[in-house]
Amino acid sequence: MVRYAEPGAVEWVESGGGPLIAVPETVLPFWAGADGDETASDYDRACEIEDHVGLLPVGDSAALVFGDEPASTSYLADHNTFVRWCAADSEDELLAGVPAALATAEWEQEVRWDVPGTVVLFDAAWPGHDSTRADHVRVALPPGPYAVRAAQVQPGPETWLGLVQLRRLPG
Template sequence: MARYGDPGAVEWVESGGGPLIAVPAVALSSWSGADGAGLETDYDRACGVDAYGGLVTVGQSLALVLGDEPASTSFLPEHGVFFRWCAAESEAELLAGIDAALAEAVWEPEQRWDVPGAVVLFDAAWPGGELEPENHLRVELELGRYGVRGTYVEPDPQTSFILVQLRRLV
């Protein structure tokens, strides 16, 4: 899978045109993606998320859908954010705006996400049990409750990105 900035400072995951999803590793086999015999597939449920980040049930867990647009996405653990590339001339230019964006962000309302540990980020159309090494990103998260909130940032007319922040709650 082609990735922006490859081999850049961070690893990027892309979708084929729909949302990305971060599924708890323990629930991967419960995500059927666009496959399914019912009227509504897991992928359909992911496409129904109308926010920068929204939660859907996967097995006994919740997964985080990264909605809005199929932007290339990475996770920046030092900031606790899924970082979504909307527009920029280079990866370096994009990453240069993160600190200012976090300081000045106007966030969507926060949701609560109980995370059982590591999550795997991939195209929501894929079944979780059929991932390949080049089409996903494993994100190591500590077990616990997180606040999830999103924002769109446009530091200049040529640069824009979406942040979906995970804040560990006590």
């Protein structure tokens, strides 16, 4: 697999060309990825998400699909944000642009995501039970409802990134 994000300050997850997905650990066994005998696999369903983010039912929960493009993605807990590396000369340059990007982002409409706890970010083609055998990041989230919003931002002349921010809702 070609690596676009070099190892550095944060852990990046990449895909083989399709969407990335964040699946709650409690329902990982129900995500079949590209496997299965169905007419449309879970991976096919994830590929149908045309927006920057979307939700797909998985077991008794939902997975967050990162649509649009297969950009290297990491989670920055201090910003409650998944950052997607679209263009930058270095990881340092990309990460330095995050605060400005968050301050100037023109956010798309939010979706509500009910999270039962920790989620695993990985390539949607992988079955959930194999997700930890490939690039993946575990994101410890307190259980509860979240507002999820996305934006594409250019914080510098040669730096483009995607943002997927989580905001905990009361309840």
